[in-house]
Amino acid sequence: MSSTDSPATRVVTAGRPDRAADAPLNEPVTFASTYHAGGEVGYGRYGNPSWTALETVLGDLEGGRALAFASGLAASSAVLSLLPEDAVVVAPDCAYLGVLDQLRERAAQGRATLRQVPVDDAAAVAAAADGATMVWLESPTNPNLDVTDIAAAATAARAAGAVTVVDNTFATPLLQRPLELGADLVVHSVTKLLAGHSDLVLGAVVAGSDDLYQRLDAHRRLHGSIPGPMEAYLALRGLRTLSVRLEKAQTTAALLASRLAGHPAVTKVRYPGFGTMCSIEVAGGAAATDKVVAGVRLWVHSTSLGGVESSLERRRRWPTESPTVDESLLRLSVGIEDADDLWADLAGALEAASA
Numbered sequence: 181m182s183s184t185d186s187p188a189t190r191v192v193t194a195g196r197p198d199r200a201a202d203a204p205l206n207e208p209v210t211f212a213s214t215y216h217a218g219g220e221v222g223y224g225r226y227g228n229p230s231w232t233a234l235e236t237v238l239g240d241l242e243g244g245r246a247l248a249f250a251s252g253l254a255a256s257s258a259v260l261s262l263l264p265e266d267a268v269v270v271a272p273d274c275a276y277l278g279v280l281d282q283l284r285e286r287a288a289q290g291r292a293t294l295r296q297v298p299v300d301d302a303a304a305v306a307a308a309a310d311g312a313t314m315v316w317l318e319s320p321t322n323p324n325l326d327v328t329d330i331a332a333a334a335t336a337a338r339a340a341g342a343v344t345v346v347d348n349t350f351a352t353p354l355l356q357r358p359l360e361l362g363a364d365l366v367v368h369s370v371t372k373l374l375a376g377h378s379d380l381v382l383g384a385v386v387a388g389s390d391d392l393y394q395r396l397d398a399h400r401r402l403h404g405s406i407p408g409p410m411e412a413y414l415a416l417r418g419l420r421t422l423s424v425r426l427e428k429a430q431t432t433a434a435l436l437a438s439r440l441a442g443h444p445a446v447t448k449v450r451y452p453g454f455g456t457m458c459s460i461e462v463a464g465g466a467a468a469t470d471k472v473v474a475g476v477r478l479w480v481h482s483t484s485l486g487g488v489e490s491s492l493e494r495r496r497r498w499p500t501e502s503p504t505v506d507e508s509l510l511r512l513s514v515g516i517e518d519a520d521d522l523w524a525d526l527a528g529a530l531e532a533a534s535a
């Protein structure tokens with residue numbers, strides 16, 4: 181592996197065992213709660229070679245040092261554990277529900293002041309960063325797909341002495357590298373595009389500095405929110421094909437976004453111009469949107485996203501979803517099936533729902 185290789189190459193080549201005769205090409209899955217004494221790891225809560233291989237690849241792609249966690253929310257929770265008791269946190273007015281719920285819980289306990297802003301408004305983010313402890317960004321946001329100027333936000337945060345965190349789940353490091361744009365920490369729900377097959381739950385944090393890495397590692401060692409070795413192995417196996425999955429799904433997502441923009445039953449298309457996620461708002465409100473969901477054959481009705489199979493969900497079916505998300509918003513996670521098949525299925529359901 182060479183650092184001059186492109187990310188599409190490194191996602192395949194990084195984190196492999198040495199090329200010794202008869203060595204396996206992939207890091208095997210290691211089931212171990214304990215190790216023979218005298219080494220650096222010692223116990224299964226402190227390290228596992230199957231995590232290390234995954235962390236090596238993620239750290240390499242994001243340009244920092246990665247730590248794998250039991251889930252994306254365990255990773256977020258570890259990052260929020262860095263906050264002092266009187267923290268001021270800037271957060272999106274719409275973002276992944278669980279992260280906002282963690283922040284609201286902290287605010288309700290009197291342990292943080294929450295400043296929610298529209299993250300696509302760079303001036304609003306910069307103004308809110310003044311006096312803040314942490315600026316938590318998600319870009320594009322889930323599910324409104326708003327995009328933040330991460331470099332501008334990180335500059336404002338740094339000037340205010342705040343730590344910048346970016347949830348990079350929707351873009352992946354192949355499309356956006358927040359640490360290069362000035363962020364301090366990157367959070368991932370590896371569950372989604374990185375693992376890519378809807379068969380595991382796993383999270384990660386990538387730290388831009390050794391200090392933050394050490395503090396998060398200490399948190400994981402003490403609080404124990406560790407991934408299983410099998411999940412880490414499967415996540416890395418899925419990650420190897422990220423480049424081709426992303427390329428295919430992104431091409432289809434762009435095509436669907438442009439066709440949806442001309443569909444009479446669609447009142448709004450939210451597509452950031454990149455990535456595999458597209459949200460639409462449907463004429464006729466929640467009832468018509470639920471009909472679309474019931475009317476598809478290929479698209480899978482399920483929460484979560486980023487798998488090889490295309491899925492959709494009306495997000496406001498969740499009672500705590502942000503009111504900034506329209507009742508008729510249908511979040512589309514585009515997979516790798518044939519684009520025309522996906523279009524025919526969706527267009528048919530839209531027509532039936534608006535008839």
Ligand SMILES: *Cc1c(COP(=O)(O)O)cnc(C)c1O
Nearest residue numbers: 251252253276322349369371382
């Ligand atoms: C799913 C998701 C999370 C939470 O990750 P889990 O792996 O489900 O715990 C966090 N952020 C975003 C943007 C997500 O889509």
